[in-house]
Amino acid sequence: MAPKVLVSDKLSETAVQIFRDRGIDVDFQPDLGKDKDKLAEVIGQYDGLAIRSATKVTDKLLEKADNLKVIGRAGIGVDNVDIPAASRKGVIVMNTPFGNSITTAEHAIAMIMSTARQIPEANASTQAGKWEKSRFMGVELTGKTLGVIGAGNIGSIVIDRAHGLRMKVIAYDPFLGQERADKLGVEKVELDELLSRADFVTLHVPLTDKTRNILSRENLGKMKKGARVINCARGGLVDEAALAEMIQSGHIASAALDVFAEEPAKENPLFGLPNVVCTPHLGAATSEAQENVALQVAEQMSDYLLTGAVQNALNMPSVTAEEAKVMGPWIKLAEYLGDFAGQLTDEPIEAINILYDGVAAEMNTAALSSAAIAGIMTATNPDVNMVSAPVVAKERDIDISSTTQTKSGVFDGYVKLTVKTPTRERSIAGTVFSDGKPRFIQIKGINIDAEVGxxxxxxxxxxxxxxxxxxxxxxxxxxxxxxxxxxxxxxxxxxxxxxxxxxxxxxxxxxxxxxxxxxxxxxxxxxxx
Known part of the structure; x- marks a missing residue:
């Protein structure tokens, strides 16, 4: 029976056709996402749900989604999806982080130019019949220092475009290695140094507990006098009230924001200030980007439902279609090992360690670990799967660890699972033979050769x-x-x-x-x- 997908937001007909061409039974109801009660009535029929931002996937909706396996968000933001609830339900949540990268980066560059030359205000003044040439004295970008906070996918595109404008680029990103920085052609600096040196500061990070209010009142005060702030990433990264005060005082020359702490933004301390450019979350708003993310989410969801491939998932390790083919027997082996240990364990589990040897160590061990944990957890909760298992383990305060090693025995590779309880440790190991069948090869340190029945x-x-x-x-x-x-x-x-x-x-x-x-x-x- 073909998997069934509901498209409850406005995706392009081309994207919907991708589902059909891949053999997916697709139900295209682009306005259904706005009717939460009707959506809750029908969601139990579907294996997949494709959405944009109008559909709100809440804990209550997920309670009705008994057959749901995957949610695909066409776009990068998943604020409208309760990811923890989806994980507990065992539903994969995917987004499309790269489909609108160029569009968002270009918008940031446009905002940089707008603040440098006061284009929106100059346009409004001229169209009002004024000719205030002397009022709109701008600054050149050539030779100026651009400080990029977040050098990931979008940030790296901004860096590339800024080089084309002959700007000097410095970047702050805790995950940016020196080799990657050299390749991007940026100087890697700490945040305080970036703030003190940059003429323009542009944000390209997600909103997390660590990045929230990264441009706080204190950090805005560390910026050089006359600097400019651009935020096309996420609302909540900037203290908007403090930014407004510093623009009024002249410490910050200007700002351009596409995102706000509260959206839709009807009122904001920055609104109405001179030298401030505001747009209504247009970062991804080009026809090309909207089409790209729709096509991408349709392909990703189809791949998962038909082949088990997982791409751009927010609550599950990614597994390519090629990996899924090779790893299928090894994922099954990991499940069997976990299931064996789970059925034999009658006490609370304190820790789980998974050893990957040889060819197993070269695979996607994160996915294998999820499978093994799922196997263990199903002994007491049959509804657990690879998505929800790590969540369940964390809720039970189980310490999860894994190690890898090069080939150390007669097998090309194997997986060894060790479960620790308050009174004992139990271990079991297995491998996959050339016929693709998993085998148990060791229990309690005793070598065996047993097929799984x-x-x-x-x-x-x-x-x-x-x-x-x-x-x-x-x-x-x-x-x-x-x-x-x-x-x-x-x-x-x-x-x-x-x-x-x-x-x-x-x-x-x-x-x-x-x-x-x-x-x-x-x-x-x-x-x-």
Missing amino acids: QHMLYTTNKDVPGIIGTLGQTLGTHGVNIANFTLGRRNGDAIALLYLDEQPDNGVLTALRNTGLFQQVRPLQFEVA
């Missing part, structure tokens, strides 16, 4: 004679057929992992436990395709 039985015992006979006889007496039988032993301890044709009932388990030979007798179940 839907119905399995795990036992531990002292390494003494009679165990195999007891297992076979007891299961046979109760009419349970053994499909595969794997044994392992080390230092006087032994384990057995049996692949059975059916799930053993309580009578079988009780009979085995009553022999007094086994330390553990645990039935296991796995979802095997």
